[in-house]
Amino acid sequence: MTPVLSLLATLSVLPSSDVSALELSVPAVTSPAAAVSSLDLAQARGTVTLTCRGTLTSRNIAANILVPAGATCLLNDVMVTGNVQVQSGASLTVRNANVQGFVSGRAGFRHLDVQGSIVQGEVRAEEGGSFNLNDSQVTGHVRVSRNTGPVRIAHATLNRDLECWSNRAAPTGTWLRVDGRQLGQCSRL
Template structure:
């Protein structure tokens, strides 16, 4: 049996070498096989839905689906946190390695003790409060319709507020990039912001 198995293996290897053309060509294929392995693993990263409350657990990616309410306390997110249409997020002491992305959300509150490795992007939604958060990237408010508050945050990139219509308070933030505000009605209020770059347009006196 052992001799028969070895003969079959040798025959299979010989056939493979003939198809490839040479042992050198076969070895050249090895890096290509390795390239597909990590891509497949990345594609299988888990996305968890949040309806209700989550505590001090770790997840890959998290999504608050349309019309849902999600409360997070001490949750760790290895990838991205997404907040969808008419959804509500209340997050305290969370850690997000990637971005927080909210589009058409009703409410987004990210509260003290939270850190975000990427950016926070709140677009075409309702109200938001970003309070005492460490943000390595940017904080962006774009075309939101209700009250927005950014206070006591440490922001590695820019704070940008464009075309918001519900009022915006920007107070006591430390910003590594620029503070940029345009076409907000009413104009933003606040002050005591420390900005390493420039304060621009509607926020030049904040």
């Protein structure tokens, strides 16, 4: 199946209640013939982006996901082949999911919560509100810095470094397995 057909098949199985949670962003094209090749190229480069405002459940999502400023997104029981980014004032909960890219909340995100999930890239929570990583596995680095809300990391397996710097409240957590280094405020978790 071509990337375009895969993306269309993924979108076509969305129940009507989920359709309002998605927007698709791809580069502009000038002709119908160019549409397929541009979408194939965009997806190959990882530039196909779904915007999440609401709940996405039980899906395979062959795209990056963006939670735009001020929005709330729940990714429940999904597989995401791209990255997930949370913008200023936005909240994201990732529950029972597999994200093959990174999960990143930066510059003013409100809340980032990863529960019972596998993230195959990095997890970053920087310059935002609260952060929770619970009962999950992260194969990349976990970087948590300059957050104003509570930071909790518990019952997690981290295959690389865990770095915590300059968070307003010291991070808390138990039952961690960290294969890399534990640095900064997380050095004693």
